[in-house]
Amino acid sequence: MIRVESATVAFAQGGGEDRVVLKGLSLEVPRGQTVSIIGSNGAGKSTLLNAIAGTVPLVSGSIVVDGRDCTRDPEWARAAYLGRVRQNPLAGTAGDMTILDNLALASRKGRRRLRLAVTPSIARDLAGRVAELGMGLENRLRENVSKLSGGQRQALTLLMAVLSRPSVLLLDEHTAALDPANADLVSALTKRFIAEYGLTALIVTHDMKRALDQAGRVVMMHEGRIVADVEGAEKERMGVPDLVDLFRQARGSDYAEDRDLLR
Helix, strand or coil, X not given: CEEEEEEEEEEECCCCCXXXXXXXXXXXXXXXXXXXXXXXXXXXXXXXXXXXXXXCCCCEEXXXXXXXXXXXCCHHHHCXXXXXXXXXXXXXXXXXXXXXXXXXXXXXXXXXXXXXCCCHHHHHHHHHHHHCCCCCHHHCCCCEHHHCCHHHHHHHHHHHHHHCCCCEEEEECCCCCCCHHHHHHHHHHHHHHHHHHCCEEEEECCCHHHHHHHCCEEEEEECCEEEEEEEHHHHHCCCHHHHHHHXXXXXXXXXXXXXXXXX
16 A cells, blocks of 8 residues: 655755655555556656655655555665666666576565575575566576666566565556567566565556556646546546546646657
């Protein structure tokens, strides 16, 4: 469960003025629900995920995850129960380390003692998990991650994000940098892992079709606020043109990125 209450985030921009990116935003996501977050550029989508993860502090408001008020918890403490995948396939893995060592570190995330030594039994278990990706990476465990393609690396990052059994998964444009085939593969893996681990998930995307396909609820942001929130039968009836129309109705203006999103 995620509960964001009246969250405000601002960044200093010089001249003694701050740029307010989240403006008293409130959002509640029940345990186990997947939510797509869409919106125009600069709407505050990534900032919302960063606030939940503890990367940026709140000026005011609160964040509760699974009943725990984590508003003041540092990012490293939240990593014990939050998994993240970012847009850049290179960001979630250590390229100069082997696939096996990356997986071992990810599996120990959030524990008091970080141990890199990989026993044969741990190696067998991790090989079994990476085999589930269907990419043959279980046969390349001793290779450095830098040798992998972007799609392989993002799939590995996704697996690493769930290995430590977080309760929440935050995905920020995690398929945007991939070619269509790899984007579809990573999206399918995402759905599977969310279901397998019973995760609560927030997925930021600019792709409205994918937003509708990957989640039972779609939240639309604009200028630091939520302007639309659809789920259930209403969401199931929607297509991409309906989402664009919804934005126009909510804001009384055209959606600036229509041509980018209608694809």
